[in-house]
Amino acid sequence: MVKNKEPYLIEQEYNRLRIELDTLHYPEPFRPDAIPLIQHLVSDLVATTTSYKSVSVRNQELSAENKRLLGEQSPMRGQIRSLIEENNRLHLRMIEMEDERVRRDREMKSVLGGMEKRVEDLLFVKGQMKxxxxxxxMEREKGRVEDVEGDVNVRVDFETGLREMGVGVTVGVCDPVVLDMVKVMESRIENVNREKLEMEKMIRRYEEEKEVSEDARKRRDEEIKRLMNNLGKGFREEWVGEIVENSENDSRMEAMQEHIDSLNERIREIEIEKKACVFELESRIKEMEEEIKYERERNERMNREIKEMEELIKQIKKEEKSKLKEEKSKEDKRL
Structure with a gap:
């Protein structure tokens, strides 16, 4: 094909290919009869380079998208972890509350059984008292009737015309102590019934607290499932049951490990604080030693200056005394 073309066309194609090869950093020469092969190879190379660039751009976009998704998943994973831990704490709290409720139910049933027995005993005593x-x-009423009707064989005193006083019927009067006992027992029955009502209210309150804890646990489970679904293929739905099932045992070990880690971290912080305090104390001691040294030197310098001043004052006083003596002697001589 190259041989059938005009020489100037071959030269144009050669120059164009030469520019493209120079652009591709290929300075080696080639013959004109290799122009078709080189054109085909250059076209394939350009297409491959373009495809590689587009794939690289797409790969960068996918990497950025993957990084963004991982960045979005990280806080969600942390939130899921915290929710699972909180759910485990709620489960443990519910187990403790259930154990406490069972224990209190047994105690209350025992107390209620004792109270019911006491109520039965008191009701029996009350019935016997009644x-x-x-x-x-009835005996008192019967005595009154017999007292009114009198005795059939009663005798009359002819002198006075009055009946002889016969032996009266002894009327049993209800003992006030018995009445007080009945009132006390009725009051005790009322108190026991009130205590029973209070305990029944307490049982209902514990049942309500249990229902509230159940609702809180269900909301936590639903929130965990929702977050799991939001994570997409990062988590599978069937993992939720495994996580919730195994997390109860793992959470205790994790809690203990976290507690140990926190203690170790606190020990490291204390060591750092200790080193900082020692360094600060040594620095402060060094500063105080420097200050003491400076004050000592300053004190010695001031003492020397004071001594020099005292010597100077003594010298001045001495000179003044001698001067006064001279003036006095001169004055005496003049007189």
Whole structure:
């Protein structure tokens, strides 16, 4: 094909290919009869380079998207972890509350059983007291009737015209102590019934607290499932059951490990604080030693200056005294 073309066309194609090869950093010469092969190879190379660039750009976009998704998943994973830990704490709290409720139910049932027995005993005593009071009332009424009707064989005193006083019927009067006992027992029955009502209210309150804890646990489970779904293929739905099932045992070990890590971290912080305090104390001691040294030197310098001043003052006083003596002697001589 190259041989059938005009020489100037071949030269144009050669120059164009030469420019493209120079652009591709290929300075080696080639023959004109290799122009078709080189054109084909250059076209394939350009297409491959363009495809590689587009794939690289797409790869960078996918990497950025993957990084963004991982960045979005990280806080969600942390939130899921915290929710799972909180869910485990709620489970443990519910187990403790259930054990406490069972224990209190047993205690309350025992107390209620004792109270019911006491109520039955008190009701029995109350019934016996009422029967005794009714019997005494019947005997008292019967005595009154017999007292009104009198005895058939009663004798009359002819002198006075009055009946002889016969032996009266002894009327049993209800003992006030018995009445007080009945009132006390009725009051005790009322108190026991009130205590029973209070305990029943307490049981209902514990049941309500249990329901509230159940609702909180269900909300946590639903929130965990929602976050799992938001993570997409990062988590599978069937993992939720495994995580919730295994997290109860793992959470205790994790909690202990976290506690140990926190203690170790606190020990490291204390060591750092200790080193900082020692360094600060040594620095402060060094500063104080420098200050003491400076003050000592300053004190010695001031003492020397004071001594020099004292010597100077003594010298001045001495000179003044001698001067006064001279003036006095001169004055005496003049007189």
């Amino acid at each position: 029967k005794m009071m009714n019997r005494e009332r």
